[in-house]
Amino acid sequence: MPPNKRSLHIESSGQLCIYCGACVGVCPLNCIYLDETRITFDEKICTRCEICVKACPVGAIEIG
Amino acid sequence: MAKDLSTDVLVIGAGPAGSMTAKWAAKGGARVLMIEKRQEIGSPVRCGEGMSKSWLAEVGITPGKWINLEVEGARIYSPSEKVFEINEKHAGNEVGYVVERDGFDKALAIDAGNAGVDIQLKTAATGLIRENGRIVGARVKQFGEPFEIRASVVIGADGFESQIGRWAGLPTNLALRDMDSCLQYRMTGVDCDVRYCDFYLGEVAPGGYVWIFPKDHGLANVGIGVQLSKIRGMAEAKTYLDRWIDAHPAYAKGKKIDMVGGGVSISKPLNQTVTDGLMLVGDAARMIDPLTGGGIANGCIAGKICGEVAAEAVHQGTPTKEFFQKYEKGWRAKLEEKLFRNWLAKEKLCTxxxxxxxxxxxxxxxxxxxxxxxxxxxxxxxxxxxxxxxxxxxxx
Incomplete structure (x- = not known):
């Protein structure tokens, strides 16, 4: 992780995530990917704008 | 091994807008392939399942077993729960059915299949193919196997998360105030009124509303949409919805049997929904009504036009941005004014x-x-x- 970036964690093991794809749709840089039951994001592209954090209806995305 | 395919029209996404587009393109005489990334069309459901009904005949949809019930009207609740009832006589087409969305999507896909559309499941688009500046197909992965599908016309019907529009370079990005975060429970053992769809406005759902769409006696979809520009922390949709339910004994006593979430666009109409070789339709084209958050009717109405124009473009060998203006103008003539008016109303209501x-x-x-x-x-x-x-x- 680049030193100037805060950490972003997407909990997609199913404890919180309901795989609704809201985060994917709202990401302005199109760097979140939903593959059935796995959500990943591109560490290099992500600017930590936090829009996905707000959009996640269940709070599965955390920024540190 | 290469199993590259070619077709006249490739429809990406088998939701209502995709199936409608595919069906009408096939009826226009084009060879159509519709791909769906999931293993089951219509599932999992990500929808409140309420929809108006006046437009169905116009686009060739016959009411079917997917209807749960027909409501008489809508009730709008103010923050102190004064209620205003809009019944069918007043509202015209604004009220209608509560549906089984998975059944609805499947019925539309069946219509498409019966019209001659080839349908392939577990097939996700991974990129667009460009030649001489125009889109000529998509790279896909089917059961993990990558190959290419060449097409004269590519249709992006891939919903709110639309990748196709972004890959095509169309301006589909949304402002925070033009997006909602939504969550819904299906609840049993609640005191819902099967005659009405209920809407609760105000601070209970910042920038959005809480909805109760009855599925049966004692069974309802209880959901919320909150606007991203109005919320600050994590899990706000869930927090607000749970709070609302806790404050309403008729619902707090119910049991949750299902939970769905998702994003909804509540934006102005896009400036551009076509480019050389490609058209966007439905939620992917941001056609959701920004006041109600409903997207099915608009997606289907635009889908019919999109399919017809796609077939024409195939016959005439003109899958160009210029030719696709026929679709651009066609869907705007039907939807744009209302979308814009409702976007303005949404903006004002939020204040x-x-x-x-x-x-x-x-x-x-x-x-x-x-x-x-x-x-x-x-x-x-x-x-x-x-x-x-x-x-x-x-x-x-």
Whole structure:
């Protein structure tokens, strides 16, 4: 992780995530990917704008 | 091993807009392939399942077993729960059915299949193929196997998360105020009224509303949409929805049997939905009504036009941006004015305080409006609460 970036964690093991794809749709840089039951994001592209954090209806995305 | 395919029209996404587009393109005589990334069309459901009904015949959809029930009207609740009832006579087409969305999507896919559309499941688009600046197909992965599908016309019907529009370079990005975060429970053992779809406005759902769409006696979809520009922390949709349910004994006593979430666009119409070789349709084209958050009707209405234009483009060998203006103009003629008007209304409604909401709904509830016109609504508000007329006028 680049030193100037805060950490972003997407909990997609199913404890919180309901795989609704809201985060994917709202990401302005199109760097979140939903593959059935796995959500990943591109560490290099992500600017930590936090829009996905707000959009996640269940709070599965955390920024540190 | 290469199993590259070619077709006239490739439709990416088998939701209502995709199936409608595919069906009408096939009826126009084109060879059509519709791909769906999931293993089951229509599932999992990500929808409140309420929809209007007046438009169904126009686009060739026959009511089927996917209808749970037909409601008589809608009830709008102000923050202090004064209620304004909109029944079918007043609202025209604004109320209608509560549906089984997975059944609805499958019925439309069956229509498409019966019209000659080839359908392939577990097939996700991974990129677009470009030649000489035009889109000529998509790279896909089917059961993990990558290959290419060449097509004269590519249709992006891939929903709110649309990748196709972004890959095509179309301006589909949304402002925070133009997005909602939504969550819904299906609840059993609740005291819902099967005659009505209910909407609760105000601070209970910042920038959005709480909805109750009855599926049966004692069974309802209880959901919320909150606007991203109005919320701050994590899990706000869930927090607000749980809070609302806790405060309403008729629902707090219910049991949750299902939970769905998702994003909804509540934006102005896009400036551009076509480019050389490609058209966007439905939620992918941001056609969701920004006031209600409903996307099915608009997606289907645009889908019919999109399919017809796609077939014509195939026959004439003109899958160009210029030719696709026929679709661009066609869907705008039907939807754009209302989308824009409702976007403005949404923007204004978000600025009203709970106190103003209460007065507006109270004024409306008092009068038995013969017909729900701007004039009648304004008059009712002006007569009872002249002090808020000015603030409220700008909404209309």
């Amino acid at each position: 009203l305080s709970d106190a103003t909401f209460d007065k507006v709904i109270d004024a409306l509830a008092d009068v038995r409006l013969q017909k729900l016109t701007v004039h009648n609504i304004l008059k009712a508000v002006r007569d009872k609460y002249p002090e808020i007329t000015k603030e409220f006028e700008s909404v209309l």
